[in-house]
Amino acid sequence: xxxxxxxxxxxxxxxxxxxxxxxxxxxxxxxxxxxxxxxxxxxxxxxxxxxxxxxxxxxxxxxxxxxxxxxxxxxxxxxxxxxxxxxxxxxxxxxxxxxxxxxxxxxxxxxxxxxxxxxxxxxxxxxxxxxxxxxxxxxxxxxxxxxxxxxxxxxxxxxxxxxxxxxxxxxxxxxxxxxxxxxxxxxxxxxxxxxxxxxxxxxxxxxxxxxxxxxxxxxxxxxxxxxx
Ligand code: BV8
Numbered sequence: 010x011x012x013x014x015x016x017x018x019x020x021x022x023x024x025x026x027x028x029x030x031x032x033x034x035x036x037x038x039x040x041x042x043x044x045x046x047x048x049x050x051x052x053x054x055x056x057x058x059x060x061x062x063x064x065x066x067x068x069x070x071x072x073x074x075x076x077x078x079x080x081x082x083x084x085x086x087x088x089x090x091x092x093x094x095x096x097x098x099x100x101x102x103x104x105x106x107x108x109x110x111x112x113x114x115x116x117x118x119x120x121x122x123x124x125x126x127x128x129x130x131x132x133x134x135x136x137x138x139x140x141x142x143x144x145x146x147x148x149x150x151x152x153x154x155x156x157x158x159x160x161x162x163x164x165x166x167x168x169x170x171x172x173x174x175x176x177x178x179x180x181x182x183x184x185x186x187x188x189x190x191x192x193x194x195x196x197x198x199x200x201x202x203x204x205x206x207x208x209x210x211x212x213x214x215x216x217x218x219x220x221x222x223x224x225x226x227x228x229x230x231x232x233x234x235x236x237x
Contacts, residue, residue: 016091017170017177017204018084019195020099020106023184023211027078027229028105030071034186040064049159059140065155066138069121072103073136080183080228081109083236088112096173100185100192102157117164117192123156132156164191174199181235183209184228187216196220209235 022032038045043060047053054061077085088095088111097106097114102121106114119125124135129148135156137143142151158164174180180199187193196219199206208220209231217223224231 014094015173015177016087016095016179016181017173017195017199018087018095018097018181018183019185019192020084020097020101020183021185021192022101023186024080024084024099024228024232025075025078025101025103025105026184026211027080027227028075028103030075030101030103030105032184032186033188046160049157050161051159052161054154054159062138062140062155065121065157066140068102069136069155070138072105072121075103075105077105077109078229080232081105081111083233084183085110087236096170098170098173098192098195100189115166115169117158117166117170119155119157119165121155121157124153125156126150126152127154128152167191170195171198174204175202177202177204179205179207181207181209182214182216182220183232185210185214187214207235 026032033045040048048061048064084097097111098117099106099114100118102119104122122134122136123132124139125132126145126148128150129145131147133146139153144151145153182196193216196206196216200219206220208217208223211227
């Protein structure tokens with residue numbers, strides 16, 4: 010396809026759905042009868058750290074058994090072809106974009122496979138459980154938490170995202186319900202900056218009205234069709 014110069018792609022849980030990773034909506038946003046919004050918060054961690062650590066240990070283990078799907082593969086191809094002109098901003102905390110071969114991925118909500126030490130503020134690659142309060146690889150203290158942005162916490166690298174949107178010719182949103190801010194507001198920002206906007210999603214989202222074009226269907230079909 011004849012592509013514009015600079016592309017920003019925003020992905021959400023829908024891009025990993027066909028890899029077998031539950032979206033927030035399909036499970037009804039529930040985990041062990043808890044609303045995700047109630048578990049993915051600093052208050053929940055303060056109130057019941059074991060509940061929150063169990064939630065993330067279970068999901069961290071689960072993603073390590075999943076594989077990228079054709080949507081991740083197509084985006085990795087685009088990343089290789091368009092090195093430096095494509096930025097993949099993902100709301101997802103899995104590593105399927107990277108495992109498909111994408112090199113330039115910005116995890117605005119953090120990553121399951123990182124742990125953040127609340128004592129030394131250091132981040133380390135972490136694939137095991139946190140429930141047993143393991144020692145921080147950097148400082149030895151037992152103060153590791155998931156390196157994931159909870160509700161009410163500031164997403165990562167928003168300046169970089171805004172700058173990339175300002176230089177983009179095309180903004181493509183893939184597999185997101187447009188329910189969570191500030192990510193859900195990026196299509197509006199893009200439009201205000203005169204950027205062409207395209208949505209690829211299984212169903213219409215809360216942001217669909219803002220896109221120049223919306224294509225409905227599974228990401229594993231829509232994304233390769235758009236990329237190739
Ligand atoms: C912030 C990491 C301040 C955790 C996530 C009251 C109190 C505090 C905050 C707020 C508040 N009210 C509003 C807010 C703001 C809040 C927010 O937006 N809340 C919502 C609920 C209203 N946002 C925040 O708190 C953010 N921080 O505001 O900080 C600030 C910020 C900026 C400037 C100044 C101050 C932090 C939000 C990040 C929270 N962490 N994830 C974890 O993963 O455990 S959010 C989490 O949920 C995901 O990362 C994702 O972002 C979101 C779910 O969204 P989606 O990815 O879209 O997934 P969803 O299931 O919803 O939709 C899937 C879509 O895929 C569907 O449309 C479906 O149709 C489609 N689909 C399904 N299958 C397929 C498919 N599409 C294609 N193919 C398929 N096969």
